[in-house]
Amino acid sequence: MKLELVEAARRGDLEAFDALVRQEVRGVYRTALAILGSERDAEEATQDAFVSAWRSFPRLRDPDRFDAWLGRIVVNACRMTLRRRRSIREISFDDRPSGSNDPAALDPTVLAAEADAFDRAFERLTVDERALLVLHYRDELGLREIADRLGVREGTVKSRLWRARRSLEAALAEERRP
Amino acid sequence: MNDLDDARLRAHLERRGGAGSPPDTLPAAIHERASSIAQQRSVPAPALRLRRGWLALAAVLAGTAVVFASAGFKLPLPAPEHGLQATPSPVPPRVTILGAEDFARLVAETPVAAWGDRVAIVDARIESRDFFCAFDPVPAPCPIGHLAGTELLVWPDSAPVYEDDVEASRQVGEFDGPQALRLASTGHVELIGSVRRFDGAIAWQLDSMVTWIRRLQSFEHPIGPDGISVGPLFVVDAWLVAAMEPLRCRAPEGSAAPLFACGRVGFLTPEAIQPTRIDGDTIFTAVPEGSVRVQNLAYETFAPDARWSTDRLAEPRRALYLVRSIIDFPQDSCFMCEAAGQAFVVARIDPIAVSPAGEN
Numbered sequence: 001m002k003l004e005l006v007e008a009a010r011r012g013d014l015e016a017f018d019a020l021v022r023q024e025v026r027g028v029y030r031t032a033l034a035i036l037g038s039e040r041d042a043e044e045a046t047q048d049a050f051v052s053a054w055r056s057f058p059r060l061r062d063p064d065r066f067d068a069w070l071g072r073i074v075v076n077a078c079r080m081t082l083r084r085r086r087s088i089r090e091i092s093f094d095d096r097p098s099g100s101n102d103p104a105a106l107d108p109t110v111l112a113a114e115a116d117a118f119d120r121a122f123e124r125l126t127v128d129e130r131a132l133l134v135l136h137y138r139d140e141l142g143l144r145e146i147a148d149r150l151g152v153r154e155g156t157v158k159s160r161l162w163r164a165r166r167s168l169e170a171a172l173a174e175e176r177r178p
Numbered sequence: 179m180n181d182l183d184d185a186r187l188r189a190h191l192e193r194r195g196g197a198g199s200p201p202d203t204l205p206a207a208i209h210e211r212a213s214s215i216a217q218q219r220s221v222p223a224p225a226l227r228l229r230r231g232w233l234a235l236a237a238v239l240a241g242t243a244v245v246f247a248s249a250g251f252k253l254p255l256p257a258p259e260h261g262l263q264a265t266p267s268p269v270p271p272r273v274t275i276l277g278a279e280d281f282a283r284l285v286a287e288t289p290v291a292a293w294g295d296r297v298a299i300v301d302a303r304i305e306s307r308d309f310f311c312a313f314d315p316v317p318a319p320c321p322i323g324h325l326a327g328t329e330l331l332v333w334p335d336s337a338p339v340y341e342d343d344v345e346a347s348r349q350v351g352e353f354d355g356p357q358a359l360r361l362a363s364t365g366h367v368e369l370i371g372s373v374r375r376f377d378g379a380i381a382w383q384l385d386s387m388v389t390w391i392r393r394l395q396s397f398e399h400p401i402g403p404d405g406i407s408v409g410p411l412f413v414v415d416a417w418l419v420a421a422m423e424p425l426r427c428r429a430p431e432g433s434a435a436p437l438f439a440c441g442r443v444g445f446l447t448p449e450a451i452q453p454t455r456i457d458g459d460t461i462f463t464a465v466p467e468g469s470v471r472v473q474n475l476a477y478e479t480f481a482p483d484a485r486w487s488t489d490r491l492a493e494p495r496r497a498l499y500l501v502r503s504i505i506d507f508p509q510d511s512c513f514m515c516e517a518a519g520q521a522f523v524v525a526r527i528d529p530i531a532v533s534p535a536g537e538n
Binding site for chain 1: 192208
């Protein structure tokens with residue numbers, strides 16, 4: 001079903017594209033939200049990603065690879081959104097992900113203060129580092145799938161993932177310093 | 179930090195994105211934008227159905243009409259339809275790479291009046307130096323160093339694609355390897371920047387350059403003032419062509435890059451491809467397959483012997499072009515940017531003859 005929608009959207013069928021958007025928008029938005037940490041930014045990145053996909057559909061050679069292709073577009077959209085925001089970004093309470101206080105989403109041992117420290121530390125990472133961590137730990141993608149999405153080699157993903165993890169730990173240590 | 183184990187990291191990331199729901203209005207907003215793109219692509223507006231005889235007048239009065247199709251139109255060489263004369267180039271253009279001494283001799287022997295902003299590729303090192311230059315009342319141009327092994331001063335690019343390029347040219351990392359140097363009409367030798375090699379050679383094929391640009395997109399890179407992030411310089415062997423100027427096209431809102439908005443849209447293409455086709459009363463213009471969108475008016479400025487047919491179609495011109503790659507681009511600001519990539523054409527690299535050493 002999804003493959004048919006992708007094929008039709010590639011041919012310029014706007015209705016099929018709309019259906020595809022409805023099907024995928026939640027997942028894309030959540031990935032963007034995890035990377036960007038702001039609902040407003042996630043909304044903007046999600047919108048840009050789908051519009052960019054619509055523009056680029058004729059260049060999608062293999063519809064079977066739609067997920068990886070869209071994933072790469074999403075990461076690029078997050079990168080662009082973050083850069084636009086970087087100079088004016090201030091974290092406000094309104095910007096916090098709506099799930100940040102949702103007890104069901106939290107391990108009971110994770111305190112609110114720790115969540116704050118984590119978010120601040122995460123914001124210090126580059127968007128590529130964030131994307132790697134989100135795709136691997138949250139979306140549980142393997143190295144090969146991430147390599148596909150980011151357009152780099154598997155070995156590169158492995159080394160960058162390691163570095164991203166170290167960067168996050170260092171940033172977290174910095175945030176927790178009294 | 180031993181307490182950030184995999185499970186806890188996952189829990190935090192789940193928390194950040196897990197409970198969020200996209201606003202209900204989001205699919206509709208996406209639909210609206212996609213729909214406007216679809217209309218731009220496919221609708222031959224009534225105004226576009228002009229009699230060919232009126233085209234020249236209409237173009238002069240208001241620009242020219244464009245209808246988007248899905249691909250470009252390859253030109254049969256050497257005598258294509260519409261009387262176009264695409265320059266067939268059986269022999270690929272060759273780039274002249276000068277050494278420091280040859281270049282210094284060229285500079286010494288050529289009168290400044292004949293420099294004409296020509297650009298040369300020089301395989302040499304530029305040694306940076308601090309100069310004391312006047313800053314009052316305004317900063318005066320100041321050299322950035324000299325060509326190693328010579329006394330030739332090198333100045334920053336006076337017409338950079340972006341101001342940041344000037345700063346980039348001052349960084350030591352930019353000073354190794356082949357350099358693009360401009361013989362500026364002011365009498366200064368200006369550093370445009372380091373040229374990236376491909377497999378030891380200087381000239382790139384268009385598709386190889388596009389592949390490289392795409393790789394660079396996956397790396398972190400600074401973004402410029404217009405939301406454009408520029409990349410390395412390439413010398414590319416390609417055809418330069420322009421689309422017929424559009425009568426109507428929707429100017430992108432708040433266009434960040436006016437050179438990539440409506441107008442005389444330019445493309446670098448791997449073959450002689452004509453983006454505009456006239457079929458009866460209708461004009462079709464398509465983004466050529468495998469093309470790189472370049473700034474408007476690039477064809478007029480840089481194509482050798484730029485020429486238009488009686489139908490106002492630009493004749494594709496093959497040459498070696500020096501281009502500044504674009505890594506990131508605000509797509510909404512760009513007209514006809516469904517190309518494989520974007521770049522600024524900075525110069526055309528023509529062969530340079532240098533007299534042998536010791537000859538006057």
